[in-house]
Amino acid sequence: MSLERIYLNARGAVGAPEVWRCGATMTFPSPDPAGVRRRTVLLGAPAAAALIAWSTPTAAGAADDDYLAQAFKALAAYVVPGSDEYSKQQRLTTQRPGGVAAGTDVMLEETYDKAIAVGIAPLFEVNLPGAAGVALLLDVFTRVRYPEQPSGPFQHPFANLGHSQKALVLADLDTEQLLEDSPIGYAFGTIITLTAFGCYGERGVYNPQTRVLRGRPVGWDLAQYDGVSDGWPELRGYWGGRTSVPDVPVLLDRAATDGQGQHA
């Protein structure tokens, strides 16, 4: 099966998958998540492809979001909880829109698709590029941490976790040495960071074709940001009225820096 096919399957864009192969030589373990040990994954057992298959029995989920959107919205809810269903599922909500309403998933998908052109973590058998690779890696780490498969309305298992459970999965991602040594180690270290950037950014209400904001970004309200401006009446003057400083006195300069016969 081609990477494209796997990608589309991962996104739920084609019919329910059977057991997918990432390569012609790949074989599959028994689909018993409880039997998957973390080191097994680390050593390259082809668990990831099988894990995708294990994720499919659940229905589309409470939302109509696809697999990738679920992964990234679950991340957004973790970083900035709100009043959305992902925040409710993690049992940590607020009374106002949060990272999900900010459209963070759109920004993350765009970013990772542009950033990662190769299989994201071959050691984990996650050979998908781009956003699909990140979503699948999150899937793998969720299932390794919680092999009993947390139940819930979402296809992506990370989206079914409680907030504190998500924290432990992300801690695994954050501290896994093999990921740090990968060619794109930065991509893992910045998952939470890019998510936060998206939560407080404008992408959810920004049309890149027209370059027009459709509304006020959620993050601007959360941070009480006054927005883009051509200027602000913020000038408070100069420290002690000082608008310039003198250069170094010549005598001090020579004494301190020339030494005696030590010119290069």
Next chain:
Amino acid sequence: MRDVIVVGCGGGGPVVAKELARWGLDVLVLESGPRFLHPEKDWSRLENDANNPLTGYLRTGPGDRTKAAYTREQPGDEFVWQVSGVGGTTLHYFGNCPRASAGVFAGYLGSDAANYDTTHRFPFTLNEFRPYYRWVEATLPVQTAPLGTKEERFLNGAAAMGLPLCETKEPGEPSFRPQENAILQPGGTAGKVRNPRFPAATGCTFCGHCYQGCVLPVGAPRNLRAKRSTDNSYVPMMLTADAWAAGGRAAELRTDVHVTRVHTTGWGDSLRASGVTFRDSAGATHREDAKVVVLAAGVVETPRLWLISGLPNPNGWVGCGLTDHYPDLVTGVFDDYTGSSKGAGSNARLDYPGRGGVENICLPPALQAFAFTYSDSGTSGVYPGKSGAGSAGADSIGRLVGPELVDTLSDVDRLLTALVITDDDVQRSNRVELSWVLPEDGAGRVPRVVMRHRERSARTIANREFLAAQAVTLMRRAGARRVHRSDWPPLMLHMHSTMRMGTDASTSVLDSWSESRVVRRLFIADNSALPNSLGGPNPTLTTQALATRAAERILTRYFGGEPWVGQDTPVTSVDDRVTTAVVARGL
């Protein structure tokens, strides 16, 4: 055959081009990224649109944003944050222009001389170099920064720490000061009203968008825009040299072209640069020959180009010795207004000679959220992470997520943010090399950037911890009710010294004039030429002064010219002759 080809139009390349175009040389400048000819229309100043490091208009990638960013192997959790295009990383810089610490130069005899990276000093004295600083400071120009609310808070906190005010351009002891910035001081209505317009307003309008690129005041000619990124200063000058210099000749600029090879001729001691091959955006290949080639493609791309060209590397130091100021962030939360999202990127700083510095920075909310969640110390209150760093006296350390992030960032204008800029040691193991893993791009093997931050020298780590503690103390003295330390992994905003010059031929690539030790007529004029991390001061001014010195060397050694720095009076980039030419030519 050209006189000079300059590869790269970022912070350093346009300096060489401008200085040599002034003397009538035939200069061709090649830039891999786009030229932002009408940024006032094309730049939104929205954070994701501008600063998403992989998809934004200020990224390391081609001008066509439907295409992916340039591929770089970055093992570990370090992250390189540069910008390609005309102006390079100065497009998002803060314009901070401190001179390098005196202790990083040869011949320094101060009582604290042993506190610096003593094995990797500049191969000349500060006294010898100072005229080049003055030349660049007059050209940009560099001016003393005004204050907004956040700077008042910051400097009041510094004064409450008992630090003295630095009275000159070169701190000799721990002290505080307004920044010396390459930002035009506000005039007229700038800084006084919300929507100022040129010419009623001149200089900095306190918009808060240094990191998204400077296009203000509205209506100002390109060379009169407030921040002196090279697209607003040296590039207009290099393209109009015939208009402001007698005998000058405008440089030629080609953008969206990738140099794929530097050519040489001769061998042994007579080996010299002879030209370059480059590929344009349509995929066509071109060859240009020149009497002198100047590499200014940046700390990552310059050593990469050297290596993929197969140029000699006899001592193995090409790409090695990367320094980055090992930055960190300390943020104070206040009960009242700080104006943290408004004003210039940074207008105030502390200097600790021999250790580095701390500067205030302006962050809109998405970048502030980025800064709060980038950490090598795990997640605050959840797990400790890998760093082992302490809080340095802060109330919390690590990533802020969930309710803690929402609460801390509930009002971006009640924060005060301090960037720790460490005097870090040159270590050979930190380097740029070629990737064996990732696919090649059109130019060849892609670069691999390695920063082993958990293997930093004891001095580097001690300096960083000291500075973080000072930043925490400043926040408390300034009135913060809560202080947070991020403990960043390497967020490489400042990068230097991968093609370093030095006194020791066995540990340096360049001689004291920025010329290759093994390939004559091949110069380097970007941050990679710096011999060290400057003691902590921001690098652009020093790189531009070094590029000016390299240009003077090129003219005198290879074109029969005479030195001019310290003898002539520099033409400033805001000179009326430059402005007239910029307007007339639609630049």
